[in-house]
Amino acid sequence: MTEGGQPGGAAIEDVLRELTPQVLGIVARRFRDFAAAEDAVQEALIAAATQWPRDGLPENPRAWLTRVASRRMTDQIRSESARRRRENDAVQEAPRSTESAPAETAPEEDDTLVLVFMCCHPALTPASAIALTLRAVGGLTTAEIAHAFLVPEATMAQRISRAKESIKNSGVPFQLPSAEERAQRLRSVLHVLYLIFNEGYTSSTGTQLQRTDLSHEAIRLARIVQRLQPGDAEAAGLLALLLLTDARRLARTDDHGELVPLMQQERSLWNRVQIEEGVALLSETLPKGTVGPYQLQAAIAAVHDEAASAAETDWPQILALYELLKRMSDNPMVALNHAIAAAMVHGAVKGLELLDALRADARVASHHRMEAVRAHLLELAGERDSAAKCYRAAAGKTGSLPERNYLMAQAARLSSDNA
Amino acid sequence: MKYILMMNAKKADFDAYAKWPKEDLKRNVMFMRAFSKELKDQGVFVATEGLAFPDQAKIVRAGKDGAPVTDGVFPESKEFLAGYWIVDVENEQQACAIAARVSAGPGPGGVAGNMPIEVRQVMSTAPEEWTR
Numbered sequence: 318m319t320e321g322g323q324p325g326g327a328a329i330e331d332v333l334r335e336l337t338p339q340v341l342g343i344v345a346r347r348f349r350d351f352a353a354a355e356d357a358v359q360e361a362l363i364a365a366a367t368q369w370p371r372d373g374l375p376e377n378p379r380a381w382l383t384r385v386a387s388r389r390m391t392d393q394i395r396s397e398s399a400r401r402r403r404e405n406d407a408v409q410e411a412p413r414s415t416e417s418a419p420a421e422t423a424p425e426e427d428d429t430l431v432l433v434f435m436c437c438h439p440a441l442t443p444a445s446a447i448a449l450t451l452r453a454v455g456g457l458t459t460a461e462i463a464h465a466f467l468v469p470e471a472t473m474a475q476r477i478s479r480a481k482e483s484i485k486n487s488g489v490p491f492q493l494p495s496a497e498e499r500a501q502r503l504r505s506v507l508h509v510l511y512l513i514f515n516e517g518y519t520s521s522t523g524t525q526l527q528r529t530d531l532s533h534e535a536i537r538l539a540r541i542v543q544r545l546q547p548g549d550a551e552a553a554g555l556l557a558l559l560l561l562t563d564a565r566r567l568a569r570t571d572d573h574g575e576l577v578p579l580m581q582q583e584r585s586l587w588n589r590v591q592i593e594e595g596v597a598l599l600s601e602t603l604p605k606g607t608v609g610p611y612q613l614q615a616a617i618a619a620v621h622d623e624a625a626s627a628a629e630t631d632w633p634q635i636l637a638l639y640e641l642l643k644r645m646s647d648n649p650m651v652a653l654n655h656a657i658a659a660a661m662v663h664g665a666v667k668g669l670e671l672l673d674a675l676r677a678d679a680r681v682a683s684h685h686r687m688e689a690v691r692a693h694l695l696e697l698a699g700e701r702d703s704a705a706k707c708y709r710a711a712a713g714k715t716g717s718l719p720e721r722n723y724l725m726a727q728a729a730r731l732s733s734d735n736a
Numbered sequence: 737m738k739y740i741l742m743m744n745a746k747k748a749d750f751d752a753y754a755k756w757p758k759e760d761l762k763r764n765v766m767f768m769r770a771f772s773k774e775l776k777d778q779g780v781f782v783a784t785e786g787l788a789f790p791d792q793a794k795i796v797r798a799g800k801d802g803a804p805v806t807d808g809v810f811p812e813s814k815e816f817l818a819g820y821w822i823v824d825v826e827n828e829q830q831a832c833a834i835a836a837r838v839s840a841g842p843g844p845g846g847v848a849g850n851m852p853i854e855v856r857q858v859m860s861t862a863p864e865e866w867t868r
Contacts, residue, residue: 442826444779467738467860468782468824476779716737716861 329369332378333362337456338541340382342428345491348390351435352481355453357393361386362456429454430545431493433538436480437506440487445480446509447516452477454541455534465531466516503546507555507611510539514559532563553602554612560595561618564588576723580627592622613642632661649681653690665698685714689724696731705731738782738824738858739831741838743851744815750789760844767841775823775834786819822858831855 337358345354361382375381436450451457451465463473494502517531539556546552568582577583596619603612617638624630639655652675660668672691681687692707708728712721745753756764775781792808793816799805821838825831835853843849 444824444826466824471776472779472781472824475777479779716857716859718859721859 326370329366329374332374333365333382334456336379336382337362338429338432338454339379340386341453342432343383344386344390345432346428347387348394349491350390351491352485353390353393354386355481357386357389358382359452359458360389362458427493427545429541431491433506433542433545434494434502435484435489435491437502437509438484438487438489439502439505440483440489441480443509443512445476445483446505447513448473448476449480450509450538451513451531451534455538457534500549503549503552506542507539507551510535510542510555511559511611513538514563532559532566535559536563550602550605550607551609551611553598554609554615557595557598557602558611558615558618560591560598561615561622564591564595564622570719574719575726576719578723579621580630584626587622592619595619596623608641610642610646613638613645617642630661632658636662649675649678649684650686652678653681653686657690657693660694660697665694668694669698683714685711685720685724687711688714692724692727696727701731737827737831738822738860739828740856740858741821741823741831741835742854742856743818743820743838744854745818745851746815747790747810747812750791750816750818754789756844760842760846763842763846764849771838771841772821775821780823780825780830780834782822782824784819784821787817790816828855828857 340361341354341358344358345351348354364385365378365382369375369378432454433450436453437446441449448462448466451462452459457465459474459477460470462477463470466473493499514532514535517533517535536556536559539552539559543549543552543556564587565579565582567588568584568586569577571577595615599612599615599619603616617635620631620635620638636655636658639651639658642651643655652671656668656671656675659671669691672687672694675687676682688707688711692704692711695701695704695707705728708724708731712724712728715721715724772781772784775784790810793810795807795810796804797807821834823831823834825834832855835855839851839853840848841851843851
């Protein structure tokens with residue numbers, strides 16, 4: 318808050334972003350046109366962002382936004398029907414009943430959930446689903462999303478409008494998926510949130526947090542989904558995974574922005590509050606029954622986070638969790654991590670054997686991560702020259718600059734101090 | 737994932753291009769404009785630039801005192817960047833498909849030019865989590 322009781326810009330932003338999905342839910346339901354409602358709500362948000370800092374928060378911010386967005390919808394429908402009348406005088410368009418002032422509805426928690434399901438619809442490409450979710454549920458502007466993904470605003474606007482078009486064309490009604498569909502659709506939602514997190518978590522270098530920080534946005538959205546689906550263990554699993562991973566953010570890069578691998582991180586920099594929250598979530602959900610991949614990954618992250626030092630890491634426990642995860646998912650990246658865990662428990666030779674078995678898997682055989690893991694295990698096995706060669710091969714294949722710097726530094730380290 | 741699509745050409749190609757008939761040039765320019773618009777409409781466009789002809793191109797190195805030493809006479813075989821596009825797509829196949837489309841752009845007589853397009857990943861992907 319600024320002086321004089323006026324809400325500060327950041328406080329207003331928070332209110333707006335929290336209200337975005339609620340207002341959009343109300344307007345989309347009332348007018349039965351998600352795409353147009355989404356535009357109208359964005360306009361209402363922009364109006365609020367200019368008026369509220371000047372005039373102060375309205376008494377009921379949600380009602381204010383709903384009213385402004387509904388008015389835009391009405392204006393648009395009027396001009397649409399006027400246009401159609403001009404085009405064809407014979408056609409009498411019955412204007413939809415929009416005159417009555419929107420009754421103030423209680424926050425429709427269900428609407429937010431409907432929105433999340435809609436924005437993460439499996440018919441959308443991941444890039445479209447991510448963009449639409451951030452705007453319609455997260456309340457970010459197109460410019461902010463474009464900035465976060467380092468693409469021009471027009472490109473992001475196009476992605477969003479194409480996403481809305483796909484939704485329109487697919488004829489998905491604005492309602493919750495059926496009970497049978499629900500579990501499958503929730504997997505898509507969690508996957509989109511995971512991708513948003515990953516984009517932010519891995520591309521952040523310094524310690525500076527931005528408002529459009531994608532990791533924190535993903536955590537905020539995961540909290541909403543978890544709150545709305547309290548019975549779903551994987552929704553809790555994802556939130557726990559994000560918290561437990563994000564907890565290490567500050568330790569993950571050094572002062573120069575170079576990557577610091579987990580085993581060398583300064584653990585005092587880890588965020589204890591987030592670790593405790595993640596662990597608490599897990600302890601609550603794990604005993605409840607069905608264990609899914611997010612819970613398992615969260616459990617692995619928790620074992621790392623709870624080790625007082627790298628040397629005290631409970632590798633047998635991590636190996637057991639990766640074995641469960643491997644049975645559950647056909648992801649070759651899981652198999653690579655499993656090989657590392659096996660090496661830490663049974664020795665590098667065992668890990669290298671497991672890697673050899675993966676050579677036939679085309680998805681991973683020529684992946685930089687395969688070479689990087691092999692390099693690490695060869696180094697553990699004392700084969701420094703081969704390890705350096707693999708680090709270099711991995712450096713040549715990665716698409717990440719900090720990662721290439723890291724891999725090349727490893728190769729250089731092994732080549733120089735051969736004493 | 738971001739990829740840069742680079743159109744490279746030899747000095748002789750630039751010289752020939754400068755002598756294309758008007759209709760051929762116009763067709764090519766229209767194609768390039770439509771192509772950029774298509775990339776924008778698809779939501780994959782990041783950037784594009786066309787470069788000046790290489791006639792005046794120079795290679796600069798720092799001399800002993802740090803002052804620029806330029807070199808400007810190039811062998812006929814040297815390739816120059818003519819222009820580039822940066823696209824943000826899901827995978828390499830998509831980047832290659834876009835490159836093929838621009839390679840098929842109309843040359844003299846409206847026949848597909850089949851210009852070679854170099855496709856390289858821009859170092860912008862997220863690094864992996866290093867769990868060790």
